[in-house]
Amino acid sequence: MNLDAWTTLLEGAWLTLWISGISIVLGIVAGFGVAVLRNARIPFISQLLYYYTSIVRATPMVTLVLFLFVAAPLLPFDIDRWIIAIVALTINTTAFNAEIWRSALATFSREQVEAAKAAGMTRRLMMKRIMLPQMVITSLPGLVNEMSLLIKSSPAIAMIGLADLTRATNRISAITYEPLPPILAAAALYILMIGALVRLQRVADKYASRLAM
């Protein structure tokens, strides 16, 4: 593989990283919102969100990306491909993150909630000062695990013509007629990216279990 091939590959890796990165950040925030809303047990909205998480968790990323891509022209305005990709990844990861946040909410210690209420804290303040800081630590291993799952399903965005890391291997082999080296190089880059997240997950796990002691 020559310099051009490596440039194409690294550009693909960069696309994978920033599209996944934006979706991860949006998905963690939106997932928290969904979890809190579901926990509030508002009639209708609660059921709606239940079906949202259940359906999205069963929908393959490829199917979701394609669906949004072919449905987008029905909207009255034009949407870029990368926006469709981010929306698809975010819809997917939000559903998983919501479940992680929800289990952190459900297992949060009642004693602390009661103590905070007795001290006259409003719900907002209690969430901000008492619950959220602890929930972040207990949810972090799950959230990091979901990040690596998201990156592993991100090659689906190649379906709509975005040259992500996996797709880049096609472009290179179309020129060099040697598909094996770029695929192995891309695999090595994925191992680096996801390997880093797996490390991070282990650290988060240790930190969380120390807090639980």
Add this chain to the structure above:
Amino acid sequence: MEFQDWLTVWFHIDRVALGFGTTVFFFSFATVTAFAGGCFVVYLMEGQPTFFKSSLRTLLDLLRTLPFLIVLYLLYYGLPQIGIRFNAWTAGLIALSIYHASYYAEILRGARVALPQGQVEAAKSHGFTSFNLYFRILLPQMVLRSGPLFGNQLVGCLKDTAFLSIITIFELTAAANDLQQVYFIPMQAFIVVIALYWSISLIIEKALKSMGRYAKHRGLSYE
């Protein structure tokens, strides 16, 4: 969304059924082979660590950090360069089986570590061979204890089958794409297909719940 468009999907339900059948075939085949492969790999890793065992472990760890599509590309596009050729279906089946076997192995390994060591010693002193010890004493407990994790893995395998459409296999997602391209019914085609994926996942969930009840009944699961 007009009623007529739903009728179009209905008139071409044979295409959807073909895709659905293909997806279910890949999913079931891969689940059986990957599960068997996972069980066998954990059996190979029993006992004192050797060079073979630790390199097998590293290989599996690396496989789990790859996206499924890269493994598929490697088999379908990469290997022909060194003279190993598969057709799309074979490549799909092998890729799904190997990839998911590495996850099953990891789930089972986690369950194996949690089993009490005393059982192994008791079985050995009764004269169990290592094969019987693993497959008749340890494995059933490991499997029954990992119910919820299997659920995620099964749904993950179902979702990975959609990547097969990229290497020209006509499965469920390809069927939806086909219908929407020919008849311009993007919403209807995809809604029907997503509903089908969802229903498979609901069946998986149901099946695992009854497995969980069985595990609890046998005293292998707490909670």
